[in-house]
Amino acid sequence: MRYPERVVWLEERTELGVLSEKALAAIGEVLEEKVIPAQTRLVQENTTPDGLYILKQGRLEGDRINQTNSVWAISLLPGALIHLQELLFGQLTQRTIIALSECELWFIPAPKFQELVAAYPEISQAFTQKLAMELVQLSSQLTYQQERQTILRPYLVTKAKRGVVGKSRYAERLRQQIKQATNDMGSVLIFGEPGLEKDNIAALIHFGSAQRREPMIKLDCSTLQASGVDLFGRAGGKPGLIEWLGTGTLLLNNIQELPESLIPKIAHLLETKTFTPVGVQELETAALEIECQAKIIMISERTLPSIDRLVKHLIKVPPLRVRKADISDQVEYYMRLFCRAKGVAKPQITDEALRRLQSYDFPGNLRELESLVERAIVQSPGTKLLTEEVFWSAQTKKKEFRVNLLNANPWLRRFLRSPWWPDRINYWFTFSFFAFVVAILFLAPQNRQENFALNLFWAWWWPLILIGFPFVGRLWCAVCPFMIYGEITQKLSLWLWPRQLKRWPRQSAEKWGGWFLFGLFALIFLWEELWNLENTAYLSACLLLLITAGAMIFSTIFERRFWCRYLCPIGGMNGLFAKLSMTELRAQQGTCSAECTTYQCYKGGPQKGEGLATNGCPLYSHPAQLEDNKDCVLCMTCLKACPHRSVELNLRPPGIELWTTHTPHTYEVALLMLLLGGVFLHRLPEINAWLGLNLDLTQFWTHLGFSLAALLLPVLVIFVAYGWIKLVIWWTVSRTQNFIKPRSFIELAYGYLPLVLGANLAHYLRLGLGEAGRILPVSLATFGLHGEGLPIVVAHPAVIAFLQGVTLIFSVLCSVILTQKIARQSFKCLFPQHLATIVLCVGLWVIIVNSVI
Secondary structure (H helix, E strand, O other): OOOOOHHHHHHHHHHHHOOOHHHHHHHHHHHHEEEOOOOEEOOOOOOOOOEEEEEEOOOOOEEOOOOOOOOHOEEOOOOOOHHHHHHHHOOOOEEEEEEOOOOEEEEEHHHHHHHHHOOOOOOHHHHHHHHHHHHHHHHHHHHHHHHHHHHHHEEEOOOOOOHHHHHHHHHHHHHHHHHHHHOOOEEEEEEOOOOOOOHHHHHHHHOOOOOOOOOOEEEHHHHHOOOEEEEEEEEOOOOOOHHHHHHOEEEEHHHHHOOOHHHHHHHHHHHHHHHOOOOOOHHHHHOOOEOOOOOEEEEEOOOOOOHHHHEEEEEOOOOOOOHHHHHHHHHHHHHHHHHHHHOOOEEEOHHHHHHHHHOOOOOEEEEHHHHHHHHHHHHHHOOEEEEEHOOOOOOOHHOOOOOEEHHHHHHHHHHHHHOOHHHHHHHHHHEEEHHHHHHHHOOOOOOOOOHHHHHHHHHHHHHHHHHHHHOOOOHHHHHHHHHHHHHHHHHHHHOOEEEEEEEOHHHHHHHHHHEEEEEEEEHHHHHHHHHHEEEOHHHHHHHHHHHHHHHHHHHEEOOHHHHHHHHHHHHHHHHHOOOOEEEEEEEOOOHHHOOOOHHHHHEEOEEEOOOOOOOOOOOOOOHHHOOOOOOOOOOOOOOOOOOEEEEEEEEOOOOOOHHHOOOOHHHHHHHHHHHHHHHHHOOHHHHHHHOOOOOOOHHHHHHHHHHHHHHHHHHHHHHHHHHHHHHHHHHHHHHHOOEEEEOOOHHHHHHHHHHHHHHHHHHHHHHHHHOOHHHHHHHHHHHOOOOOOOOOOOOHHHHHHHHHHHHHHHHHHHHHHHHHHHHHHOOOHHHHHHHHHHHHHHHHHHHHHHHOO
């Protein structure tokens, strides 16, 4: 015996051990050694076997590629005989066999094996009977598998459509969760919004698991019978789908639509991995329970408390609106997929089109994105470039009725990104001109007829800034001299005393800052009226210096523009009226979340691509999170810093935020009431004459008391109107039994905002149209010169009265419309507020318009 060790190995490790020692010695003589690397195909199914293989070391896997019956799948370990049956019975190979690892094999060529069978008949005798029994068993298994396939075929899931596309942290986490769910047979609940291809994620879990060769079936819970007989089977009758499924995967789609009667049974199945066929008596339940071998995956559009606690793997699929970073990869994938299916060249997508897609929230998620991409390609046959126009439906509600002025006017973008706006304007002009104006107010004559600075402040600045609010919002704050001095003070203090400025106490500032500026504005109003600031130059200068001092003091304490954001009284008024503006600065949220990682528009930073080096937003407002014009001073720092062209300067319906994204604040309503009362305060002589009171306004306490009454009068009218609204709603509900949810006073009060702006503008039109045109002779008079003969442009009193009346009427109409938009209630319910608006307008007409005529 030449190879005794081979004989021993064959006898101990293989089925050939039943042969005689002489036959084993003969087999050992002809064995040839072979080594095949991992992932190498050893045998191709349905071919003539080239010989007998004996696996000595390694691992092989066999299956039929063209059939999915699990009966054909085998795993071969050392000692396995390959092709013994085929060689004895003259058959073709039954399986394709692949090496899972590097394998060492012994091989006997087919001719030599046939010689051994002829020389030693015991070989065929020993295995013929055994192989015949295996064939019977295999035939029985095939019959069972065929019946099983017939029953399961209507529900079969044959493959996963695609993997998880994208590189965002959401996509990475989703892939990790899928991988964890493939490692065991634990139950899985996948939940998320419609259109997220949750069934594909379930397929990825199944086909990535060790049970991938077992069948996976998908059942819609809305179609299941309430008894559960199709799922669990009937006692003494046909088995249910779970029994037929065996060790496969059961996918229950739309689990939230499961019949109520089945919820306890599914919960029991998840908890115990057992079930009871329908029709089993309660006393027999425990004895007749059947073990569930299948992996259970459920899909839902929401979490289910009764189910969540029982599953092992809970996977929340994030909606596409939070995965904006993956949209680019998703679009490329869909384009490649669709173009390959249609046999057309894949076009490129422009950056603008991608930004439009990233700014859209995709309520239909991946399904909607796929449809948009497919439609865009179909609508643009033969094109090499997909522009934003072909994605016309990808528009969020926040972008509706908006036109980006920066795209429509490239020169405007260039100017706003240039050093001129606003830095050079502020440091080369505003800084010095403001100092000059303050000096003139102190040193020159003290009345408006002889002091051009006083004329500029009251006859030019006030009317122009009020006219500007509906058009450019809070633009004045970008070139405001108060904060220019505050920023210069901040830089000088840091140079002289290097330190870390304090961070903003946001919580306290949000709570009390608005009330601080309200109180300061109230004091300024009283000071202005009681000491006649309109015609007293040095007191007007003191007012300007007081506000400037506040900006300088707080700039030495806190970083950036804390004073502008929370405490400045003029800034508070500007922010309130800016809500009515027809322009807004916003950013494409999708682009920011998808492409931006540095947030330089908010934090500041060095130059990056197209983005310039900046110190970040002075008000700590991220443009992608802006929903209120009061939080933006249009300094365009974010526009300069953004490397992705995300920032937009939009033309929009005036005041649209007030009935869409607005958050009401009590201190803003208080300031609104103060600004309305301020118009009455400025007209105390007219009110005194109209009411026939004949009060002596030269007496301080009389003047003060009458001033406070004028401030409170419009507030009283507004509160009475709101009380009337509550009564109307109560009466309507009591009679019709229809519930009507009244809007709060704070919400409805913003409906008066157009009236407040119009009233202030009507008041200052008298100065603007009656005195602003005298600026040339007044300027000469400031320096002691005579201005006879210089042009004077003033309006006739009748023209002024007409424009004031038109302004008031238009503001009333706007207030009525805005109130209806905010409240979304019937005109009847809101009639008291509309009547209050008209009453206030009549009062303003009497004291403003009639006093001019």
